[in-house]
Amino acid sequence: MIGFENVRKEYPGGTLAVEDFTLEIASHEAVALVGTSGSGKTTLMRMINRMVDPTSGRVTIDGEDVAGMNPVALRRSIGYVMQASGLLPHRTVLDNITTVPVLRGTSKTAARERARELMHIVGLDPALATRYPAQLSGGQQQRVGVARGLAADPNILLMDEPFGAVDPIVRDELQGELQRLQRELRKTIVFVTHDIDEAFRIGDRVVILRPGGRIAQVGTPQEILAAPADDFVASFVGADRGARTLHIERIEGRDVIVDADGRAAGVLSAAPARGGADEDRADGTSASTAGQEPPR
Amino acid sequence: MSWVLDNLDVIAGYTGAHLLQALPPIALAFVLSLPLAKLANSRGWLRTGVTTTSGLMYAIPSLPLFVLLPGLIGTGVRSPLNIIIALTLYALALMVPTASDGFRSVSRDVLGSATAQGFAPAARFWEVELPLAGPVLLGGVRVVAVSTISLVTVGGVLGVPSLGMLFVDGVRRGIVAEIGAGIVATAALALLTDALLVLLGRALMPWHHRRREERP
Ligand SMILES: Nc1ncnc2c1ncn2[C@@H]1O[C@H](COP(=O)(O)OP(=O)(O)OP(=O)(O)O)[C@@H](O)[C@H]1O
Ligand SMILES: [Mg+2]
Numbered sequence: 269m270i271g272f273e274n275v276r277k278e279y280p281g282g283t284l285a286v287e288d289f290t291l292e293i294a295s296h297e298a299v300a301l302v303g304t305s306g307s308g309k310t311t312l313m314r315m316i317n318r319m320v321d322p323t324s325g326r327v328t329i330d331g332e333d334v335a336g337m338n339p340v341a342l343r344r345s346i347g348y349v350m351q352a353s354g355l356l357p358h359r360t361v362l363d364n365i366t367t368v369p370v371l372r373g374t375s376k377t378a379a380r381e382r383a384r385e386l387m388h389i390v391g392l393d394p395a396l397a398t399r400y401p402a403q404l405s406g407g408q409q410q411r412v413g414v415a416r417g418l419a420a421d422p423n424i425l426l427m428d429e430p431f432g433a434v435d436p437i438v439r440d441e442l443q444g445e446l447q448r449l450q451r452e453l454r455k456t457i458v459f460v461t462h463d464i465d466e467a468f469r470i471g472d473r474v475v476i477l478r479p480g481g482r483i484a485q486v487g488t489p490q491e492i493l494a495a496p497a498d499d500f501v502a503s504f505v506g507a508d509r510g511a512r513t514l515h516i517e518r519i520e521g522r523d524v525i526v527d528a529d530g531r532a533a534g535v536l537s538a539a540p541a542r543g544g545a546d547e548d549r550a551d552g553t554s555a556s557t558a559g560q561e562p563p564r
Numbered sequence: 565m566s567w568v569l570d571n572l573d574v575i576a577g578y579t580g581a582h583l584l585q586a587l588p589p590i591a592l593a594f595v596l597s598l599p600l601a602k603l604a605n606s607r608g609w610l611r612t613g614v615t616t617t618s619g620l621m622y623a624i625p626s627l628p629l630f631v632l633l634p635g636l637i638g639t640g641v642r643s644p645l646n647i648i649i650a651l652t653l654y655a656l657a658l659m660v661p662t663a664s665d666g667f668r669s670v671s672r673d674v675l676g677s678a679t680a681q682g683f684a685p686a687a688r689f690w691e692v693e694l695p696l697a698g699p700v701l702l703g704g705v706r707v708v709a710v711s712t713i714s715l716v717t718v719g720g721v722l723g724v725p726s727l728g729m730l731f732v733d734g735v736r737r738g739i740v741a742e743i744g745a746g747i748v749a750t751a752a753l754a755l756l757t758d759a760l761l762v763l764l765g766r767a768l769m770p771w772h773h774r775r776r777e778e779r780p
Contacts, residue, residue, distance in 0.1 A: 353674065
């Protein structure tokens, strides 16, 4: 469990990045922070692993104030995934993944064995183990980043726009993989993004932020779509533009779901056709959506 | 040519003396430039100061400095120590700004992510920041090495033994082969040192060379 209690962050120089932020994140929950650039998402996330210390207020993990914890030890116990640019360019894929376990004193051999398993879990070809990050595609680099974040088997995983630098098809694939991993691993995830669709897909709950880290709305994707708290949220999720409004048209004897632009989004069926709750949660409808899975 | 063959032992002796004066400044400047560059990068005004001082330092002609230094620090006029100290100052003037650029070339994202992984500050410096500044540092050391090896010859004018003595002596005695030997030996020493540095860089920084090869 992660707690933010009346957290405020003023940077030297006077930028008020976070005014007064309070939120509780349950264990095993994935929370997505969304907001425009500069709304304080990274600042909030970095207060959890003490990369940033709050000016006032407290951040707690399982009730204990992180301010009293050794920052280096704390960081080694929390997975951190950021854009691909965060990999160590002078270390091979395998050495990048073993970084944290080795810092924590795991033997190199054991760490490497585990790293090979992780490469398999995140869908990386074992042949890439000895490559350097610059020799990988963006999507592969991102998978290495996720594997590295998971390497020390942390309870908490912080992800700062991890899929921001890859093309939409790869992003979609990576989001799918993360959902699958999360179903198995059930980490406590804090996921920062400025893509509302990504937030709805990854987050059990979504926090929509205004500048200054002010919360515009917190809730499940369904709650936010069903009842946007105000015009800011409505425009953020695209509800105001009708972008999220779907309607049913009867075509050739089947109920086809059509979006605001008149494009077919899927076919209505009585029960979810596959994949379970995660895939259609965001729309709140039971639709088997065409084109959601990219071609492999 | 016969002069060269008859005097191989002299040339070898001067080459040894030359290296003994060139290598310490190169090594010292490299080691000292690291903390100085880190310090300079920590404050904007310090960095400007360091860059300006380095430029001015380089503008001081080497011969007068070699002549004046013994008076300032109390060494003998012909002591190689003068040469070593003066050349270390020149090498620093080249190396500190380069090292400062080198550290600034390291991606802040990578450093931030290293901190987030749990590198303690010292480990982050030695294991991440220093190696990643490596390519720029190596470029600096190569320039410093070649320029230092060539500057050592100036000491020959003052009678400090080095390959420079070959030109001085060759000119005085009118032996063209001796002058040629001095030039060729100095250039060869510089090129050889440079080649060794390049090989060392490849061995220490394989990631830098493999970067552009075989991408999927
Ligand atoms: N180290 C710092 N020093 C001073 N100001 C900072 C620092 N880091 C962030 N800020 C400022 O604090 C505010 C919030 O920054 P933050 O990085 O948390 O935003 P963000 O929501 O992550 O934005 P983005 O989506 O662009 O990543 C911004 O105005 C930013 O300029
Ligand atoms: Mg950010």
